[in-house]
Amino acid sequence: IGLGTIVDDDGPPSLSINDVTVTEGNSGTTDATFTVALAAVSGQPVTVSAAASNETATAGSDYVATGLTPLTIPPGQTTATFLVPVNGDTLDEANETFTVTLAGPVNATIGDGIGLGTITDDDATPSLSINDVSVTERNAGATNAAFTVTLSAVSGQSVAASAATSNGTATAGSDYVATGPAALTIPAGQTTATFTVPVNGDTLDEANETFLVTLASTVNATISHATRPADGAA
Numbered sequence: 001i002g003l004g005t006i007v008d009d010d011g012p013p014s015l016s017i018n019d020v021t022v023t024e025g026n027s028g029t030t031d032a033t034f035t036v037a038l039a040a041v042s043g044q045p046v047t048v049s050a051a052a053s054n055e056t057a058t059a060g061s062d063y064v065a066t067g068l069t070p071l072t073i074p075p076g077q078t079t080a081t082f083l084v085p086v087n088g089d090t091l092d093e094a095n096e097t098f099t100v101t102l103a104g105p106v107n108a109t110i111g112d113g114i115g116l117g118t119i120t121d122d123d124a125t126p127s128l129s130i131n132d133v134s135v136t137e138r139n140a141g142a143t144n145a146a147f148t149v150t151l152s153a154v155s156g157q158s159v160a161a162s163a164a165t166s167n168g169t170a171t172a173g174s175d176y177v178a179t180g181p182a183a184l185t186i187p188a189g190q191t192t193a194t195f196t197v198p199v200n201g202d203t204l205d206e207a208n209e210t211f212l213v214t215l216a217s218t219v220n221a222t223i224s225h226a227t228r229p230a231d232g233a234a
Contacts, residue, residue: 026122052098096121148193
């Protein structure tokens with residue numbers, strides 16, 4: 001009996017993983033499905049491990065932490081899939097990213113071993129409003145008129161705006177202290193900021209007077225009620 005041996009002279013095929021974009025939804029999870037592909041069909045089973053890791057997205061809150069997971073591509077086939085569940089929420093936030101990395105290949109090499117997962121935010125931008133304030137002026141010194149700037153919903157991003165006073169029937173300098181434009185910030189997860197205007201006291205008998213506070217230059221929010229008056233009671 002003579003044994004004939006066929007010596008393989010073909011190099012192992014290379015593996016790559018694609019990039020995936022998924023819209024998060026408002027609740028539950030949506031799978032980000034990554035495809036791990038061989039550059040050529042192999043006559044041997046190919047194995048490799050994949051794992052997800054944070055970029056701007058955070059495992060646990062934005063997506064389900066997915067540790068080192070073995071994948072197998074049988075002989076004659078060219079692909080395997082790796083699923084990362086993405087968590088839905090109702091927070092307005094920037095698009096976020098995570099990566100999936102391949103490691104430990106058997107019967108293959110790694111060509112492109114990092115896949116980028118992008119979580120697309122689908123939540124409406126919240127709106128800002130400012131309330132009306134009435135303050136009794138007193139006879140001397142200053143009394144603060146404290147305006148509350150409120151977001152219509154909690155945001156996953158820091159929200160910024162500016163606020164500034166302008167005359168109504170009251171006059172800046174004599175009746176109140178001209179204030180602004182002043183930068184206001186509502187941190188992510190909070191819904192309010194305060195804008196304070198000092199109202200000057202006096203002993204003059206006069207009609208109630210008003211001044212205005214106007215919001216402008218918003219970042220990560222729209223404006224639903226931009227201008228609100230303050231009434232200074234005599």
